[in-house]
Amino acid sequence: MSGIPDQRGRPVPRDVLGPVAPAPGEPAFDDDHPPRRDLVDDCVHCGFCLPTCPTYVLWGEEMDSPRGRIHLMEQGLDGEPLSPSMVAHVDRCLGCMACVTACPSGVRYDRLIEDTRQQVERRHRRPRRERALRAAVFALFPYPRRLRLLRGPLRAYQATGLRALVRRTGLLPRLAPTLAALDALAPPIGRAARVPRRVPARGTRRARVGMLTGCVQHAFFPQVNAATARVLAAEGCEVLILPERQGCCGALSVHNGRRAEARRFARALLDVFDSAGVDFFVVNAAGCGSALKDYGELLADDPAYADRAAAFAASVRDLSELLVELGPVAPRHPLPVTVAYHDACHLAHAQGVRAQPRKLLAAVPGLAVREIADPEICCGSAGVWNVLSPEPAGQLGERKAAHVLATGADLLVTANPGCLLQIASAARRLGRRLPVAHTVEVLDASIHGRGVDELLR
Numbered sequence: 182m183s184g185i186p187d188q189r190g191r192p193v194p195r196d197v198l199g200p201v202a203p204a205p206g207e208p209a210f211d212d213d214h215p216p217r218r219d220l221v222d223d224c225v226h227c228g229f230c231l232p233t234c235p236t237y238v239l240w241g242e243e244m245d246s247p248r249g250r251i252h253l254m255e256q257g258l259d260g261e262p263l264s265p266s267m268v269a270h271v272d273r274c275l276g277c278m279a280c281v282t283a284c285p286s287g288v289r290y291d292r293l294i295e296d297t298r299q300q301v302e303r304r305h306r307r308p309r310r311e312r313a314l315r316a317a318v319f320a321l322f323p324y325p326r327r328l329r330l331l332r333g334p335l336r337a338y339q340a341t342g343l344r345a346l347v348r349r350t351g352l353l354p355r356l357a358p359t360l361a362a363l364d365a366l367a368p369p370i371g372r373a374a375r376v377p378r379r380v381p382a383r384g385t386r387r388a389r390v391g392m393l394t395g396c397v398q399h400a401f402f403p404q405v406n407a408a409t410a411r412v413l414a415a416e417g418c419e420v421l422i423l424p425e426r427q428g429c430c431g432a433l434s435v436h437n438g439r440r441a442e443a444r445r446f447a448r449a450l451l452d453v454f455d456s457a458g459v460d461f462f463v464v465n466a467a468g469c470g471s472a473l474k475d476y477g478e479l480l481a482d483d484p485a486y487a488d489r490a491a492a493f494a495a496s497v498r499d500l501s502e503l504l505v506e507l508g509p510v511a512p513r514h515p516l517p518v519t520v521a522y523h524d525a526c527h528l529a530h531a532q533g534v535r536a537q538p539r540k541l542l543a544a545v546p547g548l549a550v551r552e553i554a555d556p557e558i559c560c561g562s563a564g565v566w567n568v569l570s571p572e573p574a575g576q577l578g579e580r581k582a583a584h585v586l587a588t589g590a591d592l593l594v595t596a597n598p599g600c601l602l603q604i605a606s607a608a609r610r611l612g613r614r615l616p617v618a619h620t621v622e623v624l625d626a627s628i629h630g631r632g633v634d635e636l637l638r
């Protein structure tokens with residue numbers, strides 16, 4: 182991808198160019214990956230997407246539905262300017278991709294919204310407070326080491342009773358809604374479970390896999406990564422982790438229009454793993470998995486990385502995909518528990534992985550799986566959407582938590598850290614405690630013969 186020439190006449194990649202704001206009256210989009218006209222034209226405005234769109238369900242506003250946003254994209258391609266109203270409707274999209282699943286015409290809304298968002302991020306100047314919030318969010322969340330530095334202060338905040346005192350005052354949501362959302366979402370911080378660079382396979386080696394440790398997962402759910410390595414090893418996989426060399430996969434960045442940043446993260450991860458000699462690259466976070474599987478498209482116009490990115494993306498597997506693909510060899514011990522399984526949006530809609538987690542859970546002796554009403558409606562987490570839009574995210578979270586609680590299940594199980602935090606937090610606001618666990622934690626408890634009490638803490 183080329184941009185303007187430098188002083189020697191050489192093309193400068195747009196990745197290193199700053200924001201290029203349109204002049205007043207200019208069309209909304211420039212020629213750097215605008216939403217594609219042919220994909221826009223695929224939408225016949227039938228309305229099948231409407232009941233699956235969380236913002237349309239909340240507000241009933243046409244421009245906050247997928248077909249409404251596609252209409253705005255069409256206006257932008259026809260020369261309309263990038264108005265604050267257009268930006269607001271684009272920002273309100275959670276990117277859950279439920280509409281992609283629901284669409285009978287196969288509209289690539291996922292590609293359209295990503296391309297539109299990167300135009301917005303480069304060409305729209307947000308108000309100062311909004312710029313500061315987004316700058317803080319993206320200076321923190323995609324950086325595992327920075328997140329780990331929060332563990333100590335957050336653990337002290339929780340252990341000293343200061344958190345309980347702050348919550349009793351009720352002032353934080355009124356004075357600082359974003360901080361209140363972060364406080365509500367923060368999980369209990371215990372001792373960090375460490376994962377080594379390499380975990381050998383138990384028994385006959387069936388595959389050699391690389392493993393993503395993630396950002397939020399690594400900092401706040403290290404026990405999920407440790408359980409992932411144990412389960413893979415028990416199923417005959419040699420696991421290469423390299424935790425100290427990994428950075429962000431770029432998921433948060435690409436899903437929020439920060440394309441150049443996402444490309445930098447993607448190149449760095451490829452440099453760590455694409456020559457490591459692994460058969461598969463395993464992911465245990467739904468949003469990360471969808472981004473990794475898209476590396477081929479993300480770096481398609483980078484001559485140095487395009488082929489490597491496409492080959493790497495083809496090796497990416499969600500943990501549940503790989504375990505079903507290999508088939509079980511480790512014995513399962515009984516777990517007498519009833520679970521509600523929540524489809525994380527970027528697993529079910531973006532990756533099309535629905536049956537595999539349910540198959541793995543159903544194979545655990547004594548475990549019963551209950552389905553949740555309106556499973557296609559997002560819980561409101563959506564990467565950092567619940568931080569940027571805490572009020573509507575809270576409404577969606579409480580809707581989801583109420584449906585989970587209505588199942589009567591003992592435990593909520595899902596495959597994304599954001600969903601675990603969002604739904605547990607919403608259940609607390611409804612006055613209920615809801616134990617939550619990642620799918621792999623349930624499998625780990627069954628394979629290694631640990632009791633149900635460990636999952637229900």
